[in-house]
Amino acid sequence: MQSEQSLPKPGRLHMLWSIFWAFFKISPLTFGGGYVMIPLLEREFVERKKWVKTEEIADIFAVSESVPGSIAVNSGTFIGFRLAGIPGAIAAMAGAVMPTFLILLIFSALLLGNQDNPIVQQALMGIRPTIVALIAYAGYKIGRTAVIDKTTLVMVALTVAVMLVVHMHPIITILSGGVLGIILGSLKKRIQAKDNRGDLKC
Amino acid sequence: MLIELFLVFFKIGLVSFGGGYAMLPLIDREVTSKAWVQPEQLLDIIAVAGMSPGPIATNSAVMIGYNVAGVLGAIAAILGMVLPSLIIILIVAMFFFQIQEHPVVKSAFYGLRPVITGLILYASILFATRNGIIGGEGGFEPMYLAISVVALIIFFFTRIHPVFVLVASGLTGVILF
Numbered sequence: 448m449q450s451e452q453s454l455p456k457p458g459r460l461h462m463l464w465s466i467f468w469a470f471f472k473i474s475p476l477t478f479g480g481g482y483v484m485i486p487l488l489e490r491e492f493v494e495r496k497k498w499v500k501t502e503e504i505a506d507i508f509a510v511s512e513s514v515p516g517s518i519a520v521n522s523g524t525f526i527g528f529r530l531a532g533i534p535g536a537i538a539a540m541a542g543a544v545m546p547t548f549l550i551l552l553i554f555s556a557l558l559l560g561n562q563d564n565p566i567v568q569q570a571l572m573g574i575r576p577t578i579v580a581l582i583a584y585a586g587y588k589i590g591r592t593a594v595i596d597k598t599t600l601v602m603v604a605l606t607v608a609v610m611l612v613v614h615m616h617p618i619i620t621i622l623s624g625g626v627l628g629i630i631l632g633s634l635k636k637r638i639q640a641k642d643n644r645g646d647l648k649c
Numbered sequence: 650m651l652i653e654l655f656l657v658f659f660k661i662g663l664v665s666f667g668g669g670y671a672m673l674p675l676i677d678r679e680v681t682s683k684a685w686v687q688p689e690q691l692l693d694i695i696a697v698a699g700m701s702p703g704p705i706a707t708n709s710a711v712m713i714g715y716n717v718a719g720v721l722g723a724i725a726a727i728l729g730m731v732l733p734s735l736i737i738i739l740i741v742a743m744f745f746f747q748i749q750e751h752p753v754v755k756s757a758f759y760g761l762r763p764v765i766t767g768l769i770l771y772a773s774i775l776f777a778t779r780n781g782i783i784g785g786e787g788g789f790e791p792m793y794l795a796i797s798v799v800a801l802i803i804f805f806f807t808r809i810h811p812v813f814v815l816v817a818s819g820l821t822g823v824i825l826f
Contacts, residue, residue, distance in 0.1 A: 475702045506747075513749040513758065514741060515665045516734030517704030524735060528742045536742070540735055547703030548711055548727055554697050555715035555723065562693075566823055571693055573822020576793040577815050578696040579776045580800035585670040586769035587805075593762030602760065606767025610674065611774065617675035620764055621664050628760020629753055 462531050463538040469496065470523050470542030475550065488519070492526055499526055520544060598631065650718050651725040657683070658710050658729030665730075667765035669706030673772040676709055685717045692776050700815045707731065792825065 473491055485508060492498045499507065507529075511521035520543045527539025561567045594600045602624070609615050657679050665672045673695060681688045694716070698708035707730050714726025741748050748754055778785025782793045796818060803814050 509749050510741060510747075511738075512667075513754065514734060514737045515663055516731065516738075517665075517669060517707060520704065520707075520731065521734055521738060524738045525742060528739065533739060536735065536739060540731060544703075544707070544727065544731055547701065547708065548723070550701055551698070551703070551708050551711040552715060552720060552723055554701055555712045558693065558697055558712070559716065569823045569826045570819035571696065571822065572793075572826045573796060573818040573820070574696045574700075574815055575692050575776075575780050576782050576796035577800040577818035578692065578699055579773055579780065579782055580797045580804060581699060581811050581815070582670055582673065582695075582769060582776065583773035584801060584804040585668070586766055586773060589667060589670075589762070589769060590766040593766045599759070599763040602763035603767045603770070606764045607771050607774070610768065610771040617672075617678055617768060618660070618664055620768060621666065621671075621675075621761065624760045624764025625757040626760070627764075628756045628758065632752065632756025632759060 459531065459534075463534055466527050466530055466535055467538040467542040470527075470539050471546055474519075474543045475546045485518070485522075488522060488526075498530055503529075602627070651721055653683075654714050654717060654722055654725040655729040658714070658726045659733060660729075661706070661710070662730040662733040665706055665734075666761055669704045669709075670772065671765040671768040672706040673709075674768050674775065676706065676713070677772075677775065680713055686713055688779060690716075692780055695776075696815070700812055796821065 469491065473487055476487060489504055493501055493504050507522050507525045508518065511518045511525055514521055520540060523539040523543040524536045528536035531538070558567075590603060594603060606620060606624070609620065610617070661672055661675055661679065664675070677688070677691055680686050680691065686694065694712045695705065695709055698705050698712060701708050707727060710726040710730045711723045714722035714724070716722070718725070745751075749758075774783075777783045777797070779787045780793065781787040781790040782797050783789070800814055800818060803809055804811065
């Protein structure tokens with residue numbers, strides 16, 4: 448991780464450029480979110496460029512999932528950091544974000560300019576129900592990894608109910624989820640400790 | 650205005666765990682309360698964001714920023730969205746790379762994941778009621794519900810890429826309506 452930082456200046460700039468360019472090229476291929484990008488990233492950086500070892504990449508994906516932001520951009524930033532420190536992280540993130548940013552600028556201008564066009568209106572009438580279905584399906588997919596017992600199932604239902612009925616602020620909802628998880632975790636540990644002590648007595 | 654855009658999306662970027670879909674209710678709350686985007690307009694933005702490459706939350710941020718203050722607004726929004734990730738990743742990478750193995754982090758995620766699932770499901774209900782798919786404030790249009798159901802069936806039972814489904818539903822809209 449540190450070895451690249453001692454490279455002479457031209458080598459270092461060249462490294463930053465190739466990090467930036469690698470992510471710039473791969474980023475426009477990530478339709479539909481980061482999970483699509485995982486096998487792509489693996490092929491590019493483990494097999495072809497050999498920037499990351501196979502056993503490291505799983506860790507990078509795991510930790511990228513646990514920090515806020517998209518998993519694709521996050522794992523890119525991690526890889527960039529491992530290759531060339533903080534400048535490497537920035538180069539990777541800039542490379543991953545810039546192409547989609549430019550594409551979205553064009554789409555924004557197009558949507559804004561053509562919103563009243565009847566054909567655009569008709570297309571949107573067909574697309575809106577589909578995007579709602581896609582959101583519901585995304586919820587189902589994440590739910591498959593989130594719902595691992597009765598407690599988590601109740602928490603999903605509770606979240607939907609609290610949002611629908613009380614209109615709780617989403618940030619508060621997210622934070623209370625994390626806090627509740629920590630509380631439940633320590634409760635479980637205490638119960639387990641008690642059980643163990645009980646077993647010893649018997 | 651640019652600073653406000655940056656700050657709002659910085660706040661959203663800071664809590665955007667578990668992929669962008671869970672951020673849709675938060676984006677909705679922040680953006681419609683400031684009247685940056687009309688509630689009916691937001692789903693169109695999300696639709697275009699979902700049809701474009703890249704993460705849906707970041708894409709929506711760019712479009713909302715552009716709507717509010719042009720290219721500079723888009724830049725402010727995306728910087729706000731990605732800076733928290735960059736800062737947190739640098740801290741994690743420098744000091745505790747194995748953070749996801751820590752018991753407290755593990756239990757936090759045990760609670761975070763179901764909440765994120767709930768938020769995404771809530772987002773789908775919110776936009777469904779607002780857009781005439783299942784009744785509610787947007788009324789009820791059986792044809793919209795039919796399109797939603799067909800799309801869901803395609804997502805569940807085929808491996809067709811969502812972008813194609815979205816494009817096809819746009820064409821369907823032009824033919825049907």
